[in-house]
Structures are given as structure tokens and as C-alpha cells.
Amino acid sequence: MPKYIVEGGFNFYEELYKSLDDELVDTPIPDDTQNSTNDFNNVCLISNLPLTDKFVTLECKHKFNYMPLYNDLVNHKKKYNTMERKTLKCTEIRCPYCRNIQNKLLPYYDDIEISKVHGVNHISETTLIMNQFDNVSCKSYIAGTCSHEYMCSDGTTMPCTNSMVTLLCNKYYCANHKYFGKMAILKEIKIKEKLELHAKILEAKKKILEEKKKTKLAAKMVKDLAKEEAKKVKACAKAAKVTTHAENIENVIISTQSGCVQLLTTGKNKGKSCSCAKIYQNNLCLRHHNLINKNKPYDGTGTNYGNPEQAGLWVQWVNGQEPEPDTDPDPEPK
Structure with missing residues (x-):
């Protein structure tokens, strides 16, 4: 290290290092x-x-x-x-x-x-097989029998006579026939993929049919509920119409009654109304009005009985006398 001449006992570099050390000590280091x-x-x-x-x-x-x-x-x-x-x-x-x-x-x-x-x-089975057949080294060949068979003209088969073979997809093939083995295996894979695709399509169609059945059943249930509600509304409307019609008939009958409405209790017209044309009060003739109100006390106004005979009965009742009973039988309406 070079030596410097320090004037006045002041070492600039030493003081600089001290100031840097003090800054490092005073400055907090964040823990991130x-x-x-x-x-x-x-x-x-x-x-x-x-x-x-x-x-x-x-x-x-x-x-x-x-x-x-x-x-x-x-x-x-x-x-x-x-x-x-x-x-x-x-x-x-x-x-x-x-x-x-x-x-x-x-x-x-x-x-x-x-x-x-x-x-x-993804691992493609087809790609694996192609790579396996294409990347065959000479060291992988061993003595054995090739799996390929020739097709003769008479329909019979004849095995390959090559003795140096290699193992490809669990079968032994010679160098001349490994291509035929690759194509046969690829054909099997394509058939397998077609069957899987066909199974997926059938499964998808089955799901679609099930969804259609569910939708159709739900629509039918909604339609049946709507029919039931319509029947209920129709029945309620019909009942209301019948009630209104009955009330109208009853109102017509009551409103067209021109005579006394008191029902007879004796005679050949028993159960029928009096039908006396002359009304006294409350749709009653004078006789039936008096019969209904004969045991009621007179209110002093002269309006509840309104006839001299009942007025006399009231006078007898006020004087403490027993009113004479009405012995006249119920006459037949004229």
C-alpha cells in the first residue's frame, strides 16, 4: 500500500473510510x-x-x-x-x-x-411407434426369426427367412420388413382410434337424447300443470256464473213478488205465499202483519201495528188486562 505524506496529522482516506462506516451503521437495512x-x-x-x-x-x-x-x-x-x-x-x-x-x-x-x-x-402412440421403427441402430439386431409372412399366389403364407432381426413393438422384424411391421401397427392404432371416436360420439348422442327427454318431460309437466290450472279457473268461473245466475233468478223472483210474502201454514195452499195483493207493511198484508206482531208490545208510535184492533190490544195490555185471543182461523187467500 502506498504511503502518503499527511500534513497537520490529518489522514483524508482514513477519515473517509470512517464516514462510510458510520453511514453504514446509521442506515437501517430493511428486512425484505x-x-x-x-x-x-x-x-x-x-x-x-x-x-x-x-x-x-x-x-x-x-x-x-x-x-x-x-x-x-x-x-x-x-x-x-x-x-x-x-x-x-x-x-x-x-x-x-x-x-x-x-x-x-x-x-x-x-x-x-x-x-x-x-x-x-401429450404422448402420441403413433409418434412413438414411428420413432421406434425409424431410429433402429445396427447394434440392436440379433439372431432370430422375422415375424413378417409372405402372401403366396395360392392364398397361403410363407415366413421370412432372414435371421437377423430387432425387437419392435413386441415383435421381431428384419431390416427389410420393419416397414411392413410399422404400417401394420399404425393400421391397428387407427382402427383403435376410430372405435374410441365412435364410442365418444355414441356417448355424446346418448347424453343429447337424455337431455331432450328431460326437456320434453319437463315441458309436458308444465303443459299438464297449465291444463290443470286452466280447468280450475274454468270450474271456478263456471261456479261463479252459476251462483250469479241463481242470485239473479232469486232476485227476479223476489222483485216480481207483488203480494204478501208470508208462507201459509195450513190449508190446501200450505207452503205457498199468501199473495194478497194489498200490502200493508214490510211486504205483508194487514192480517199477517198483525199475526206476526200481535205478541209484541206497542211502542207508542202507532207505526208497528197501525190499526185500531192492535191499538185496542195495546190499551188492554197497558191497563193490565189479558188480550182476548184471536179465534178466527187463518182464511184462505181470495
């Missing part, structure tokens, strides 16, 4: 470690946006939103890059943050509008 960790765990490490519902946590514990990670993996696995030192297998994906390789693909979600990509979120 926990907040930084929380922010790191709650954001996508590609887009730096908050994690959504369907985020992905890789084996290295790094978290990503689904679509940014999906796009990165598709770009990495489907585009040739000369800077890559290692080619990933179809069952491997790489973390874009730490480059850790894991043997687990992304999950596939039907509600996200993305396509199935082999080696990213």
Missing part, C-alpha cells in the same frame, strides 16, 4: 427477505405476472403460468437450436428458469383452447 420470497413464489417466472388458477409447479419447485410455460416448451422442443448441447426425449421437459430436466410432461386441460403437442402435454 420474506416479502421477496413471497413475491417470488406468487408470480410466474416467465411473464412476471401473478399466478392464475392453473399454474404449474415443476420438480425444481419453480412456478409458472400454464400458457407461458407451454409456449416456451413448444418453442424449445419443436425448433432446432444449434446452441443446445442435449436433445430432450419425448417424455422430458426442461425448466426455463434453472434448466432442470424432469421426466414428466405438462397436464392437458380441455377447457384451455390449446392443441395436444407430442412431448409437451
Whole structure:
């Protein structure tokens, strides 16, 4: 370290270091470690946006939103890059943050509008078989019998005579006939896929028919309820109409009654109204008015009986005398 000549006993650099040390001691250091960790765990490490519902946590514990990670993996696995030192297998994906390789693909979600990509979120059986048949090395051939059979003109079959074969999809094929084995297996896979698709279509049609039946049944129930309500309303209206008609008839009969309305209790017209044309009070003739009110005390106004005979009865009653009983029988109406 160079030595400096200090004038007046003042060392500039020593004092500068002391001032820097004092500032470091006096300045409080914020403890944002926990907040930084929380922010790191709650954001996508590609887009730096908050994690959504369907985020992905890789084996290295790094978290990503689904679509940014999906796009990165598709770009990495489907585009040739000369800077890559290692080619990933179809069952491997790489973390874009730490480059850790894991043997687990992304999950596939039907509600996200993305396509199935082999080696990213889907394993295609057809692609695996094609890769297996195309990437056959010479070291994989062993002594054995080829599974391919020739078709003769007479309809019989003849086995292949090649003795060097390789194992492909649980069968042994020679170098000349591995293509035929690949095509036969691909044909089986296509038939299987068609059957699965047909089963899915039938299941979808079945669900549609069930929904139609439920809808039709619900519509029928609503229609039946509407019919029942209409019947009830019609019955109520009919009953109200009958009641109104009966009231109108009764009103007409009462209003057209021109004579005394008192019903006779004796004689050949028993049960019929008196029908005396001359009305005295309250739709009653003088005789029936007096018979109904004969035992009632006179109110002194002369209006409840209104005739000399009843007035005399009132006088007898006031004087404490017993009124003479009415011995005249009920006459027949004239």
C-alpha cells in the first residue's frame, strides 16, 4: 500500500473510510427477505405476472403460468437450436428458469383452447411407434426369426427367412420388413382410434337424447300443470256464473213478488205465499202483519201495528188486562 505524506496529522482516506462506516451503521437495512420470497413464489417466472388458477409447479419447485410455460416448451422442443448441447426425449421437459430436466410432461386441460403437442402435454402412440421403427441402430439386431409372412399366389403364407432381426413393438422384424411391421401397427392404432371416436360420439348422442327427454318431460309437466290450472279457473268461473245466475233468478223472483210474502201454514195452499195483493207493511198484508206482531208490545208510535184492533190490544195490555185471543182461523187467500 502506498504511503502518503499527511500534513497537520490529518489522514483524508482514513477519515473517509470512517464516514462510510458510520453511514453504514446509521442506515437501517430493511428486512425484505420474506416479502421477496413471497413475491417470488406468487408470480410466474416467465411473464412476471401473478399466478392464475392453473399454474404449474415443476420438480425444481419453480412456478409458472400454464400458457407461458407451454409456449416456451413448444418453442424449445419443436425448433432446432444449434446452441443446445442435449436433445430432450419425448417424455422430458426442461425448466426455463434453472434448466432442470424432469421426466414428466405438462397436464392437458380441455377447457384451455390449446392443441395436444407430442412431448409437451401429450404422448402420441403413433409418434412413438414411428420413432421406434425409424431410429433402429445396427447394434440392436440379433439372431432370430422375422415375424413378417409372405402372401403366396395360392392364398397361403410363407415366413421370412432372414435371421437377423430387432425387437419392435413386441415383435421381431428384419431390416427389410420393419416397414411392413410399422404400417401394420399404425393400421391397428387407427382402427383403435376410430372405435374410441365412435364410442365418444355414441356417448355424446346418448347424453343429447337424455337431455331432450328431460326437456320434453319437463315441458309436458308444465303443459299438464297449465291444463290443470286452466280447468280450475274454468270450474271456478263456471261456479261463479252459476251462483250469479241463481242470485239473479232469486232476485227476479223476489222483485216480481207483488203480494204478501208470508208462507201459509195450513190449508190446501200450505207452503205457498199468501199473495194478497194489498200490502200493508214490510211486504205483508194487514192480517199477517198483525199475526206476526200481535205478541209484541206497542211502542207508542202507532207505526208497528197501525190499526185500531192492535191499538185496542195495546190499551188492554197497558191497563193490565189479558188480550182476548184471536179465534178466527187463518182464511184462505181470495
